[in-house]
Amino acid sequence: MSLKDLISPFYVWQRAFEKPYTQKRPIEDRPGAPRYRGFHMNSEECIGCGTCESICQNHAIDMVPVEGLEQRAGDSGLRPRFDYGRCCWCALCVDICTTRSLHLSNHYAWVTEDPDAFHFTAGTDAMPWNQNSLGYRRDDDYHLLVHDRVEMQALSAEESVAGFDEVMRGYTEEEAVLEADRCVECGICVATCPAHMAIPDYIRTVRKGDYEAGLRLLYETNPFSSTCGRICTHRCETVCVMGYQGDPIAIRWLKRAIVDRVPQEKYREILGDEVEENGKTVGVIGAGPGGMSAAYYLRRQGYAVTVYEAQARAGGMLRYGVPSYRLPDNQLDKDLEYIRSLGVEMRFNTQVGRDIPFTQLLDEHDALFLAVGLNQPSALRIAGEEHPRVLSGLRVLDDVASGKDPGVGKRVAVIGGGNVAMDAARVSRRLGAEVDVLYRRRIEDMPADPEEIRESQAEGCTLVPQAIPVEIRNASDSNQVTIVWGEAEMVADDKGGRPRPVLQEDRMHEETYDCIIAAIGQGGQIDFIPAEFRDRIEFKWNKFVPGDYQQTGLEKLFVGGDIANSRADAISAIEDGHHAARGIHRFLSGALDG
Amino acid sequence: MFEPNPPIDLSSGKYLKLWQGPQHPGITGNMSLELITRGDEVVDCKTHVGYLHRGFEKLMERRTFIQNFPVVCRIAVPEPTFNEYLYAAVVEELTGIESPPRAEWIRTLNLELMRLASYLMWLGGIGAAFGQSTVYQWTVTHRDYILDLFEEMTGARIYHMYIVPGGVRGRLPEGFEDRCRDVLNRVEKLLHDVEKVLFNNVVFKTRTKGLGHIPKEMVDPYGITGPNQRAAGFSRDLRKDAPYLVYDQLEFDLITATESDTYARSWVRYLEMHEGIRMLRQCLDRMPQDGPFQAKMPNVLHWEVPAGETYIKAECTRGEYGYYMVTDGSEYLRRVHVRGPSYTHAIALMEKLAVGTNIADIAGLMVSLHTYPPEIER
Numbered sequence: 001m002s003l004k005d006l007i008s009p010f011y012v013w014q015r016a017f018e019k020p021y022t023q024k025r026p027i028e029d030r031p032g033a034p035r036y037r038g039f040h041m042n043s044e045e046c047i048g049c050g051t052c053e054s055i056c057q058n059h060a061i062d063m064v065p066v067e068g069l070e071q072r073a074g075d076s077g078l079r080p081r082f083d084y085g086r087c088c089w090c091a092l093c094v095d096i097c098t099t100r101s102l103h104l105s106n107h108y109a110w111v112t113e114d115p116d117a118f119h120f121t122a123g124t125d126a127m128p129w130n131q132n133s134l135g136y137r138r139d140d141d142y143h144l145l146v147h148d149r150v151e152m153q154a155l156s157a158e159e160s161v162a163g164f165d166e167v168m169r170g171y172t173e174e175e176a177v178l179e180a181d182r183c184v185e186c187g188i189c190v191a192t193c194p195a196h197m198a199i200p201d202y203i204r205t206v207r208k209g210d211y212e213a214g215l216r217l218l219y220e221t222n223p224f225s226s227t228c229g230r231i232c233t234h235r236c237e238t239v240c241v242m243g244y245q246g247d248p249i250a251i252r253w254l255k256r257a258i259v260d261r262v263p264q265e266k267y268r269e270i271l272g273d274e275v276e277e278n279g280k281t282v283g284v285i286g287a288g289p290g291g292m293s294a295a296y297y298l299r300r301q302g303y304a305v306t307v308y309e310a311q312a313r314a315g316g317m318l319r320y321g322v323p324s325y326r327l328p329d330n331q332l333d334k335d336l337e338y339i340r341s342l343g344v345e346m347r348f349n350t351q352v353g354r355d356i357p358f359t360q361l362l363d364e365h366d367a368l369f370l371a372v373g374l375n376q377p378s379a380l381r382i383a384g385e386e387h388p389r390v391l392s393g394l395r396v397l398d399d400v401a402s403g404k405d406p407g408v409g410k411r412v413a414v415i416g417g418g419n420v421a422m423d424a425a426r427v428s429r430r431l432g433a434e435v436d437v438l439y440r441r442r443i444e445d446m447p448a449d450p451e452e453i454r455e456s457q458a459e460g461c462t463l464v465p466q467a468i469p470v471e472i473r474n475a476s477d478s479n480q481v482t483i484v485w486g487e488a489e490m491v492a493d494d495k496g497g498r499p500r501p502v503l504q505e506d507r508m509h510e511e512t513y514d515c516i517i518a519a520i521g522q523g524g525q526i527d528f529i530p531a532e533f534r535d536r537i538e539f540k541w542n543k544f545v546p547g548d549y550q551q552t553g554l555e556k557l558f559v560g561g562d563i564a565n566s567r568a569d570a571i572s573a574i575e576d577g578h579h580a581a582r583g584i585h586r587f588l589s590g591a592l593d594g
Numbered sequence: 595m596f597e598p599n600p601p602i603d604l605s606s607g608k609y610l611k612l613w614q615g616p617q618h619p620g621i622t623g624n625m626s627l628e629l630i631t632r633g634d635e636v637v638d639c640k641t642h643v644g645y646l647h648r649g650f651e652k653l654m655e656r657r658t659f660i661q662n663f664p665v666v667c668r669i670a671v672p673e674p675t676f677n678e679y680l681y682a683a684v685v686e687e688l689t690g691i692e693s694p695p696r697a698e699w700i701r702t703l704n705l706e707l708m709r710l711a712s713y714l715m716w717l718g719g720i721g722a723a724f725g726q727s728t729v730y731q732w733t734v735t736h737r738d739y740i741l742d743l744f745e746e747m748t749g750a751r752i753y754h755m756y757i758v759p760g761g762v763r764g765r766l767p768e769g770f771e772d773r774c775r776d777v778l779n780r781v782e783k784l785l786h787d788v789e790k791v792l793f794n795n796v797v798f799k800t801r802t803k804g805l806g807h808i809p810k811e812m813v814d815p816y817g818i819t820g821p822n823q824r825a826a827g828f829s830r831d832l833r834k835d836a837p838y839l840v841y842d843q844l845e846f847d848l849i850t851a852t853e854s855d856t857y858a859r860s861w862v863r864y865l866e867m868h869e870g871i872r873m874l875r876q877c878l879d880r881m882p883q884d885g886p887f888q889a890k891m892p893n894v895l896h897w898e899v900p901a902g903e904t905y906i907k908a909e910c911t912r913g914e915y916g917y918y919m920v921t922d923g924s925e926y927l928r929r930v931h932v933r934g935p936s937y938t939h940a941i942a943l944m945e946k947l948a949v950g951t952n953i954a955d956i957a958g959l960m961v962s963l964h965t966y967p968p969e970i971e972r
Contacts, residue, residue, distance in 0.1 A: 057661035090664030
């Protein structure tokens with residue numbers, strides 16, 4: 001023992017004169033650090049994908065319906081409800097939030113007498129910290145999800161414009177797994193897909209490499225999987241939650257990845273080919289995606305199905321409207337062949353009304369499904385459009401699909417901004433023409449798929465937006481045609497609609513082309529329905545307005561496809577066919593009243 | 595040393611059975627010591643654990659790899675960061691993900707801050723156990739300053755949940771380095787005060803010198819690691835012997851002693867705190883200021899870790915801390931085992947060291963081993 005050891009401890013007194021460290025809560029406020037993980041906040045960007053619920057290891061989050069939410073596409077209408085009896089404030093829900101709507105405030109003290117208050121819906125319920133601007137947010141450079149899409153191999157613009165080979169080359173197995181891995185399985189896409197395909201489930205089969213299970217899932221809702229895996233309008237991808245901070249999942253390409261890996265010979269083995277006949281017959285008018293989809297699901301239920309098709313081959317607009325660089329014939333045939341192999345009878349070159357009367361079909365079959373599509377090009381409604389060098393986009397595509405030369409010449413103007421216009425332009429490029437595409441509005445207003453617009457530009461088509469055709473005149477050369485068009489200014493719509501193009505009369509142009517391809521839309525044709533039935537069927541703008549299960553007022557007649565819906569795309573037609581097949585089954589088994 | 599304790603006849607009236615714990619301020623957490631005393635001398639001691647068993651290892655088998663990340667920090671309450679680091683390290687090893695250099699520096703900074711905070715709490719504990727409660731007030735306050743740093747760096751004071759497989763969860767906040775240096779200066783000043791008040795204190799010296807002597811030959815058979823081992827003359831430290839993170843780029847000395855008693859163990863830890871401050875200053879000076887702090891990760895929602903097994907260890911304040919993990923290629927781990935130094939120190943070693951001591955010294959002896967019961971019972 002030393003003297004030092006006796007005296008030294010008295011040094012303790014020196015600190016007695018220092019300022020105390022203690023903070024006097026609650027008299028003095030002590031805010032959390034700016035990054036503090038306090039109570040949950042949710043902003044309006046939330047779309048209720050439920051990814052927070054999936055990652056929560058405490059099951060502290062439930063997705064619950066919230067009253068008064070505006071219904072919108074890509075929003076589940078659910079919002080996360082937090083149970084603070086379970087939460088551990090790890091903030092994985094914030095890290096994983098696909099829209100970045102969820103974050104934590106730095107508010108950490110909350111006293112209330114109501115025990116139920118600790119079970120609340122963030123962002124919806126009024127909480128004391130809702131105005132808090134600090135707290136934990138995910139760092140920009142920190143990710144628990146993969147935001148970049150695996151790009152698919154594609155032909156270069158030079159290669160693709162040189163012929164009709166399929167532009168998109170498909171995913172390798174490895175690429176498909178990587179892309180499938182990005183999916184958060186929220187299912188927002190399922191509600192948006194017109195056919196309500198089991199998207200997260202089939203994406204999971206890609207991840208697991210179980211393509212046969214994937215194919216079975218696809219066929220539950222869509223017998224045109226090879227087709228839709230290529231040319232679907234993929235509404236699912238426009239609402240995909242991964243699109244909020246990065247690229248949406250390439251859902252369409254993943255569907256294709258499944259189909260590409262199952263050879264056609266195995267379809268019957270995987271999907272089955274046994275049909276138990278039920279003795280009833282159904283006639284299907286039109287062998288497009290709607291008609292063949294109905295035929296497939298009806299045949300599966302044991303109906304004897306006969307399909308009447310005006311053209312020489314099945315596929316409808318998929319064959320005659322979609323060029324083979326987007327959808328090769330053999331891929332369409334892959335879908336169609338399996339449907340036919342189940343025993344669907346096909347009557348080609350049989351136009352109802354011309355080759356066979358509608359009433360005869362009505363008598364011969366227990367029910368009819370009609371999906372004749374839209375095949376009448378809309379008129380430009382300008383002077384001179386009957387000029388022989390004004391072709392319709394549909395005709396050009398039809399000719400090319402049938403192996404005929406549409407004779408577009410060396411310089412082509414395409415009028416329109418939809419997919420048919422883009423396809424007509426790209427087909428003309430492949431036939432060696434210089435192509436201008438005239439469109440009334442801006443490029444961002446074009447109804448065509450963005451990739452079609454992008455690819456057509458890459459292939460050398462010149463897009464001329466805000467160009468309104470005014471008149472078509474004879475050119476000096478009788479094999480040519482002259483178009484007069486004026487520039488348009490976009491004027492905001494007072495009623496809140498999209499801006500409207502207004503012709504600027506002082507800025508007119510005149511241009512001479514070898515041909516003009518009009519592709520501003522197409523309408524339906526329903527003359528073949530005898531007048532005595534028409535009163536019982538509801539029409540609007542030359543289109544059918546079907547009731548429940550696609551049934552019309554003429555009980556035996558069910559309708560679908562482009563002629564009966566406003567979306568006019570393949571996947572909607574497929575769903576109409578499927579839906580009608582269910583309706584017909586209910587109708588014929590007495591479960592659906594007329 | 596390896597002899598069983600002589601049989602004790604409780605009915606003889608010479609002995610008293612005394613339970614210390616599971617709730618007792620002198621126990622470093624919830625465990626209990628079943629003491630047999632004669633007068634105030636402890637003649638036998640049995641350790642009992644299980645009061646804190648929460649089944650972490652089993653819980654983790656039912657959670658995905660990312661969901662385990664908020665779980666592991668709870669295994670050792672005063673030192674969550676070592677669990678976070680080791681869990682991240684095993685997952686990274688099994689998946690082949692490499693955390694970027696910046697993250698490795700931030701992790702090292704994090705671990706050393708944690709070590710300092712943990713030692714500060716321990717220093718208060720050893721002081722309080724021998725009647726020097728003022729030291730406890732001082733050190734716990736300074737630990738709070740470090741928790742403030744953790745709060746602004748990670749978003750939480752105790753369960754930081756910051757070191758995530760693949761890297762760390764965020765960059766350092768602006769101005770963090772300066773505030774951290776300031777806290778280090780304050781802690782350093784405090785340590786000098788503590789040296790005067792505690793280590794140069796006749797009461798402390800008298801009570802701790804010779805208390806709980808661990809013979810050198812007991813170290814390996816009993817699996818004793820960390821400062822307990824270094825105080826017995828072994829210069830072993832995983833940061834030197836099997837460097838991980840950026841320890842091979844840091845300058846620091848290994849502290850050892852030979853007396854192997856409570857005072858020596860305390861002194862070793864005291865000096866290690868100074869080494870810790872030295873390392874932290876190097877981290878602050880040399881840490882990369884830019885670059886990624888997270889490796890490219892797969893979608894963690896269905897993260898499948900390839901089949902494999904691994905064991906990764908790190909030097910925590912109490913010694914070797916390790917994670918053993920077996921995976922089977924699924925989204926869930928097959929088995930995880932957490933090896934904490936408290937397991938050996940608090941259960942087997944304590945039973946031996948307690949015999950022959952005084953009841954009043956039991957608490958101090960226990961603190962001198964620096965054990966954390968939550969980590970015994972994973």
